[in-house]
Amino acid sequence: MSGCVDLHIHSHKSSDGDFPVRRIVRLARETHLAVIAIADHDTTAAYPEAVQLGEQEGVEVIPSIELTTLFEGREFHLLLPFVDWNSEQLKELIETVRERRFLEARERVERLVQLGFDLTWEEVREASAPFAPLGVTIAQVVLRKAEKSGDPAFAHYFQGDNASLAPYAFYRDHFMEGRPAFVERRSISLLDVLAKAPTTGGVPVLAHPGASFQQTTPDDLRVLKAGGLQGLEVYTSYHDEEQTRAYLSLAREFDLVATAGSDFHGSIKPHIPFGSLRAGQVRMIEELAQRRP
Secondary structure (H helix, E strand, O other): OOOEEEEEEOOOOOOOOOOOHHHHHHHHHHOOEEEEEEOOEOOOOOOOHHHHHHHHHOOEEOOOOEEEEEEOOEEEEEEOOOOOOOOHHHHHHHHHHHHHHHHHHHHHHHHHHHOOOOOOHHHHHHHHOOOOOOHHHHHHHHHHHHHHHOOHHHHHHHOHHHHHHHHHHHHHHHOOOOOOOOOOOOOEEHHHHHHHHHHHOOOOEEOOOOOOOOOOOHHHHHHHHHHOOOEEEEEEOOOOHHHHHHHHHHHHHOOOEEEEEOOEOOOOOOOOOOOOOOOOEHHHHHHHHOOOO
16 A cells, blocks of 8 residues: 555544545545544544545545543643544543533633623533534634624734634633633543553554643653553644654654644644645554554
């Protein structure tokens, strides 16, 4: 097999994705991606449909998920390519994450209301149903209302570089630690998930280690490797060339499979066109497959 690989794509089954599974698989064929993984946030709802559509379109689709976890007080995202979407252990993990994300979301909305924002839990819940609202989902609701009303206090979110990344700019300004609507993370422990990962069939790969909310260090990777981590997403839209080189070196140092994933979402991340990341290679899949439990 030859062709490019993208192991981190979101469908409309994620609360912050908007492309149907069928469209994603078709785009993969049109952009000459040989292998993809739809790794939605804390859900495997894209499966088995995605695998079946991949067989029809001639694209290999590897089941995966992106789980939201905590490590050393920071939010870390863990990919599980090759996961068994019928795994009872996985279902338990997903339900735990879901419950805790709902608690986080309600607290965020309450903080924004206390700050004077025109917002209700009901409209945030409706905008993300049936999923737990992410911070950027809440931001989208706030910004849509502000844009419609023409509130000048929000004008800077729709100007210049902020225009295409407005939900993330709002998240940075309000939900990051030290910001007025920050709430303590409630996600499950990354080390606990790593310990349970073998029972799900998935091969644990740390997503976008250089993301601003993660800032993964060599010491972090040393602990995570000992805990069962098998891969590191080196090639990603989150990394510049310097970060890519640095994390590639760390992947080699800690015997982690270097993987590639665009983190495509659709309209919420317009700066990441589908198929734009071409660093993924089939050998990454082969190396991950060798580490399956």
